[in-house]
Amino acid sequence: MKSDEQLMLEYQGGSKPAFAELFERYRSPVYGFFRRRLNNAARAEELAQETFIVILRGSEQYEPTARFRTYMYAIALKQLWTERRKEVREHRLVKLPQEDKFETDPATGLWIRGALEQLDPDYREVLMLREYEQLSYDEIAEVLAVPINTVRSRLSRARGELKALLESQSAKGVSQ
Amino acid sequence: MSRKEHPVWEEELMPYVDGQLDAEAASNIEEHLEECQQCSKRVADTRRLSQQMATWQVEDPSENMGARVFGSAAPKDRSSRRWGWFTNRQSWMYGVAGATAALALIAAGISLLRPPTRDEGTSSATMSWAKTTDNSGPGVAYHYEVQAPSQQGQGQGQQGSLGRQQTEQAKQQRQQRPPGDLAALFEFEQDQNLNAARPPAGPMVIRTANLRILTKEFDSARARIQAIVQQAQGYLDQMTVRGETGLGRYLSATLRLPSDRLDSGLTELRKLGKVLEESQGSSDVTSQYVDLQARLNNARSTEQRLLALQRERTDKLIDVVSVEREISRVREEIERMEAQRKDVFSKTQYATIIVEVSEEYRAEIQPSAPASGTQLRNALIDGYHGALGSVLALAMLILRYGPALLLWLAVLLPVAFLIRRRLRSLIRAN
Numbered sequence: 001m002k003s004d005e006q007l008m009l010e011y012q013g014g015s016k017p018a019f020a021e022l023f024e025r026y027r028s029p030v031y032g033f034f035r036r037r038l039n040n041a042a043r044a045e046e047l048a049q050e051t052f053i054v055i056l057r058g059s060e061q062y063e064p065t066a067r068f069r070t071y072m073y074a075i076a077l078k079q080l081w082t083e084r085r086k087e088v089r090e091h092r093l094v095k096l097p098q099e100d101k102f103e104t105d106p107a108t109g110l111w112i113r114g115a116l117e118q119l120d121p122d123y124r125e126v127l128m129l130r131e132y133e134q135l136s137y138d139e140i141a142e143v144l145a146v147p148i149n150t151v152r153s154r155l156s157r158a159r160g161e162l163k164a165l166l167e168s169q170s171a172k173g174v175s176q
Numbered sequence: 177m178s179r180k181e182h183p184v185w186e187e188e189l190m191p192y193v194d195g196q197l198d199a200e201a202a203s204n205i206e207e208h209l210e211e212c213q214q215c216s217k218r219v220a221d222t223r224r225l226s227q228q229m230a231t232w233q234v235e236d237p238s239e240n241m242g243a244r245v246f247g248s249a250a251p252k253d254r255s256s257r258r259w260g261w262f263t264n265r266q267s268w269m270y271g272v273a274g275a276t277a278a279l280a281l282i283a284a285g286i287s288l289l290r291p292p293t294r295d296e297g298t299s300s301a302t303m304s305w306a307k308t309t310d311n312s313g314p315g316v317a318y319h320y321e322v323q324a325p326s327q328q329g330q331g332q333g334q335q336g337s338l339g340r341q342q343t344e345q346a347k348q349q350r351q352q353r354p355p356g357d358l359a360a361l362f363e364f365e366q367d368q369n370l371n372a373a374r375p376p377a378g379p380m381v382i383r384t385a386n387l388r389i390l391t392k393e394f395d396s397a398r399a400r401i402q403a404i405v406q407q408a409q410g411y412l413d414q415m416t417v418r419g420e421t422g423l424g425r426y427l428s429a430t431l432r433l434p435s436d437r438l439d440s441g442l443t444e445l446r447k448l449g450k451v452l453e454e455s456q457g458s459s460d461v462t463s464q465y466v467d468l469q470a471r472l473n474n475a476r477s478t479e480q481r482l483l484a485l486q487r488e489r490t491d492k493l494i495d496v497v498s499v500e501r502e503i504s505r506v507r508e509e510i511e512r513m514e515a516q517r518k519d520v521f522s523k524t525q526y527a528t529i530i531v532e533v534s535e536e537y538r539a540e541i542q543p544s545a546p547a548s549g550t551q552l553r554n555a556l557i558d559g560y561h562g563a564l565g566s567v568l569a570l571a572m573l574i575l576r577y578g579p580a581l582l583l584w585l586a587v588l589l590p591v592a593f594l595i596r597r598r599l600r601s602l603i604r605a606n
Contacts, residue, residue, distance in 0.1 A: 023242055031237035045237050052245045053496070112232040130194065131229045137196050156190050163225055 004068035012059055019059075023052060026072060029133065033076050036113075036132060038083070047083060051076045070142045073133060077125075077143060115165040123158035126151055189215060193222045273481050277474050284470035380465050380520070383435055383527035385442055385456045391449030394425050394535040401429055401531065404444045408437040410526060424535030431529040438527040445531055452534075465520050472513045479506045 002010075002018075004025070010018035030051055034044035054075050055062075062071065116124055129135045129143065137155075141148040191197050192205040209216045391397045398417065405412050410433035419425040433441045446454075482503045486496070546554075 020242075020246070023245065027241060028236055031241065032234045035234040036232070041235070045241055048237060049241060049244050052242075056245065057497075110232075112229055127229075131226060137191065137194070152190060155194075159190070159222055159225055162229075163221060166225075166228065 005064045008059070008062055008068050009064060012062065019056070022068070027052075030072065030076055033073070033133060034080065036128065037080055043083070047076075047079050051079055054079070067139065067142075069135065070139050073129070073135065073139075074143045111166070111169065115162055115169060118165055119158055119161055123154050123161065126154040127158035127162065130155060189218055189222070193219055193226075273478065277478055280474055280477070281470070284467075284474075379460055380462045380524040381435070382459045382461055382520075382523045383438055383456070384458070385438065385527065385529045386454065387442065387445055387451065387529065387531045388453035389445070389449045389531065389533045390452055390536055391533055392536045393449075394427070394533065397448045397533050398427055400448055401427075401431070401445070401533075404441055405431055405433065407444075408433045408441050410434060410437070410441070413528075426535065427531075427533040429531050429533075431531060432526040433529060435525060435527045438529070441527075441529060445529070448533060449536075461520055461524060465517065465524075468513055468517050468520065472510060472517060475506055475510045475513065479503060479510060482506060 002021075004022060007018040007022045011022070027048065031045060031048040034047045035041060038044045038047070051072065055072060058075075062068075116128070119127070125144065126140055129140045130137075135143065137148055137151050140151045144151070146154075189205070192202055197205065209219060389397070401415075402412065410431060413430040413432050415427065415429040417425065417427045431441070442454075442456075482499055486499050486503065
């Protein structure tokens with residue numbers, strides 16, 4: 001199987017099937033990236049499309065020194081931050097359910113989602129990039145432009161806090 | 177707990193759980209885990225947490241997600257490119273938008289040519305400028321705002337509020353429409369043009385003045401200029417002071433005073449000394465300003481339309497790119513015109529006074545002679561310089577004429593010697 005970087009270079013050389021393959025590889029992960037971070041499924045899909053369009057447009061500037069995954073998620077993160085700024089500006093930031101309305105059934109993802117929302121944004125991003133996007137520590141450091149030791153410490157704290165939050169939610173569920 | 181007692185920090189367990197360690201480091205951790213229950217529990221907890229997080233799954237994206245992305249990659253054939261504009265909805269939209277903008281420009285032009293009636297001036301909303309402190313520009317920035325004529329009598333005020341209500345209603349109606357509704361956009365554009373095409377309340381005149389003054393009290397004149405500027409709530413654009421030995425000092429300053437305080441400022445400046453020259457000028461820029469404002473608003477409307485088109489999410493990348501390029505071009509144009517408008521407005525609000533102040537020169541009594549020691553020292557240094565100069569002059573004389581002198585001596589000495597011998601022999605013969 002060809003690596004992402006090889007496919008990207010082939011696309012630079014004019015091979016459209018190469019990009020189609022890249023798209024197939026990452027359409028679900030990129031969509032998942034936005035879907036887990038936004039409340040709107042349609043907007044998540046649009047932003048995923050935008051991310052691929054940005055990659056298409058900037059394909060000439062891509063250099064194989066950068067890993068494709070890092071490159072792609074860095075673009076996706078920028079799209080996400082722009083979207084969040086826009087949401088704040090347009091006052092359409094939809095708040096997630098409040099703490100007392102949290103889903104406490106461990107079988108559903110809402111339980112995790114509610115707890116993640118309570119984390120510090122910096123910690124949450126590192127944890128989500130690791131757990132859902134399966135990025136290595138190096139890749140997370142590169143995408144977020146922070147030192148690798150920062151990634152380690154944030155990840156450790158994020159996990160500690162998330163564990164505590166889930167335990168407290170679980171205790172509430174039992175008491176209710 | 178020290179590193180010696182506990183060789184693995186909790187933070188180091190994370191890379192192990194995530195498989196981010198090399199084989200050796202991982203085996204060290206594994207050895208430690210066999211002995212340390214606390215760390216084993218932490219590792220188990222972390223793995224359980226990952227499993228819990230994995231329960232949050234999201235649905236797959238829709239199948240047509242790639243349509244927009246790959247719609248861009250498909251090359252168009254020549255025939256469709258040639259006649260594609262005819263069937264392309266966006267081309268029509270651009271055409272309609274362009275035609276509307278042209279009509280709006282013509283309408284703005286007609287309204288400019290038509291002399292404004294008194295009724296229009298009183299019943300319509302007036303445009304006023306508010307000065308705010310801002311870092312941009314020379315310390316002041318301007319914002320314009322459309323205000324209802326609240327100070328123009330009760331009846332007119334009611335008209336203004338009625339107009340506002342109608343505008344608000346229209347705005348609400350537009351907001352209820354779907355976002356891609358072009359009719360709403362055109363209405364918005366018309367409202368914008370109506371507001372923008374209105375001429376300012378009075379003529380916009382740029383006033384300038386030049387003043388040349390001769391003064392005996394230069395220092396106080398300089399301080400007085402600064403005080404006049406402060407008093408008039410203007411600012412000192414530029415000031416140069418020059419002074420040369422044996423001549424009076426000279427000051428050149430460019431003052432920017434609020435236009436309505438120009439006359440009082442000039443009166444104060446005339447008191448600085450004897451006015452040698454004075455001139456005043458003015459330039460009416462009303463039509464230029466209104467034209468600029470209308471063009472600016474049309475460009476803003478075009479930008480709004482383009483932004484709406486961009487939001488509509490066209491299905492071809494090439495269209496998206498061309499819309500973005502157009503937006504960028506229009507934005508650049510808006511910024512340029514905005515800067516021009518601010519500049520013109522600033523010039524009309526602040527008159528420019530160029531004032532030149534010359535000091536009346538008065539010869540001063542020479543200071544007392546230097547001390548004897550200084551005179552002796554100066555004489556010694558002068559003597560040294562004189563001696564050195566004479567030596568140098570002699571050396572230069574020798575070097576310059578010496579060779580020629582030697583040459584002539586070499587030629588003339590033998591001749592003189594022969595003549596002398598001949599004369600001696602003649603004397604002896606006699």
